[in-house]
Amino acid sequence: MVYFEVIIGAIVITLALIYYYIKRKEESIRNKFTSQQIKYVKTPNILIQAYKGLRAELYEYEQVKKWGKVFGTRFLGSPTIFLCEPELIQLIMSKEFTNFTNRRANEQWKRIRSVVTPTFSTGKLKRMKPRLDDSIDTLMANFETFSQEKLQFNVKELFGAFAMDTILQVAFGTKKRAELKNNKNTGKATNFLEMLLEAEDEHEQMLAKENNGTNAIKNDNGNSKLIKFMTNDEIISQCIQFFIAAYDTTTSAISLSCYLLALNQSVQDRLYEEIETYFNRLQLESDGTELDPSKLMTFESLSQLEYLNAIINETLRLYPPIPIERTASKDIELVTEDGSHRLNVKKDDIIHIPAYTLHRDERYYPDPETFKPERFIDNPEFHKYAYLPFGTGPRNCVARSLALYEVKMALINTIYRYRLSVCEQTKIPMDFYINGQILSPKEVVLKVDKR
Numbered sequence: 424m425v426y427f428e429v430i431i432g433a434i435v436i437t438l439a440l441i442y443y444y445i446k447r448k449e450e451s452i453r454n455k456f457t458s459q460q461i462k463y464v465k466t467p468n469i470l471i472q473a474y475k476g477l478r479a480e481l482y483e484y485e486q487v488k489k490w491g492k493v494f495g496t497r498f499l500g501s502p503t504i505f506l507c508e509p510e511l512i513q514l515i516m517s518k519e520f521t522n523f524t525n526r527r528a529n530e531q532w533k534r535i536r537s538v539v540t541p542t543f544s545t546g547k548l549k550r551m552k553p554r555l556d557d558s559i560d561t562l563m564a565n566f567e568t569f570s571q572e573k574l575q576f577n578v579k580e581l582f583g584a585f586a587m588d589t590i591l592q593v594a595f596g597t598k599k600r601a602e603l604k605n606n607k608n609t610g611k612a613t614n615f616l617e618m619l620l621e622a623e624d625e626h627e628q629m630l631a632k633e634n635n636g637t638n639a640i641k642n643d644n645g646n647s648k649l650i651k652f653m654t655n656d657e658i659i660s661q662c663i664q665f666f667i668a669a670y671d672t673t674t675s676a677i678s679l680s681c682y683l684l685a686l687n688q689s690v691q692d693r694l695y696e697e698i699e700t701y702f703n704r705l706q707l708e709s710d711g712t713e714l715d716p717s718k719l720m721t722f723e724s725l726s727q728l729e730y731l732n733a734i735i736n737e738t739l740r741l742y743p744p745i746p747i748e749r750t751a752s753k754d755i756e757l758v759t760e761d762g763s764h765r766l767n768v769k770k771d772d773i774i775h776i777p778a779y780t781l782h783r784d785e786r787y788y789p790d791p792e793t794f795k796p797e798r799f800i801d802n803p804e805f806h807k808y809a810y811l812p813f814g815t816g817p818r819n820c821v822a823r824s825l826a827l828y829e830v831k832m833a834l835i836n837t838i839y840r841y842r843l844s845v846c847e848q849t850k851i852p853m854d855f856y857i858n859g860q861i862l863s864p865k866e867v868v869l870k871v872d873k874r
């Protein structure tokens with residue numbers, strides 16, 4: 424009995440201490456933001472809200488609607504500034520970027536990024552094209568099989584397999600056939616892993632030269648220049664990061680575009696017409712030996728599809744995959760050029776930019792909940808920092824071009840061959856996972872008719 428009372432007593436004391444700790448922490452964050460002249464708000468715990476069934480981006484949307492475009496709070500345990508003001512976002516993402524470098528130490532991130540960025544250049548993407556074509560062939564074969572078996576099915580499953588196949592091929596070169604056939608075995612790296620390993624070899628050669636006294640890694644001023652290399656551990660961690668960053672985002676972007684096209688038949692018709700005209704033009708310009716017009720597409724010619732581009736932009740406006748975050752590396756007073764906005768940020772403050780909410784700002788997107796691709800054609804002059812599906816500034820999505828390339832290829836091939844429409848099993852409004860870090864639909868069941 425005494426033993427039981429001791430346990431109860433210990434639990435009560437522990438809970439009281441936790442409560443006291445949270446209160447103190449809350450109080451210190453409140454005082455901190457008050458001293459920075461930032462409105463402090465005690466927001467409900469996001470994890471408890473998720474447990475109750477509220478999705479993260481809707482939670483953020485509610486909070487910003489209630490408290491405004493700039494406020495400080497305790498978010499996931501840390502002092503966080505919620506920010507939905509494009510003028511201030513611009514300062515953080517570009518001019519003052521070096522003071523908001525995010526999670527990793529700046530030099531390490533800069534070095535890794537300097538290796539990774541060139542692997543996604545237009546030239547390298549062109550080299551990867553045969554691999555992407557191969558993934559598209561598999562996607563279309565799957566569509567053929569599924570549409571023969573059932574009238575309606577979960578298209579997300581097929582696009583998920585496509586995204587996985589693409590990342591396996593593009594990043595790790597899992598299939599050699601296409602590479603040998605189309606690149607004539609030039610000896611040049613055609614996948615991401617080979618490119619990273621090439622960069623590592625280059626670094627080793629540089630070190631060898633340095634040991635020989637040639638001082639290869641000093642710049643003209645005698646300072647050490649940024650060394651482009653990655654350790655084995657960093658290469659492995661980068662590959663894992665690719666899977667995480669590439670799979671869900673790309674799958675969701677393609678699946679949700681299809682969902683919106685199925686809901687908006689007139690938009691789908693206009694897109695089909697655009698693709699048909701584009702294919703006719705490609706065929707006219709070709710020597711006539713290739714009968715499948717989709718094989719004539721090139722990386723450059725895809726930019727001619729203005730309406731497709733607008734559809735993808737609008738899908739990512741409505742459903743950006745993740746919020747953007749940056750951490751301040753020092754105390755800094757942000758002031759816009761015209762002085763209309765200021766923000767006093769302290770070292771380690773987290774800047775949380777809920778892209779889902781930012782993309783619903785009525786100043787830039789009238790009637791924000793409506794799917795209107797035209798807004799990206801008729802009025803593309805809205806504030807650049809009010810649209811962040813791929814983030815922005817030096818830390819933006821390193822694979823933006825590859826991702827858009829994949830999404831475009833998948834949509835063109837699908838819509839050219841199939842008409843998509845909603846059916847009884849289609850979830851309207853869309854049903855998303857609640858606890859995922861990425862905005863990802865549970866399933867996208869559509870009726871799929873061969874054209």
Ligand code: HEM
Binds near residue numbers: 536665673818823825
């Ligand atoms: C439609 C598809 C995609 C979307 C919407 C998307 C979006 C994003 C966003 C919002 C960020 C954070 C940017 C920031 O903080 O400013 C990001 C970062 C990143 N993404 Fe993507 N992404 C997509 C596809 C991909 C793919 C296919 C890959 C890889 C093959 C990839 C690799 C990365 C990496 C490595 C980062 C971290 C960059 C860094 O910290 O330097 N993403 N992405």
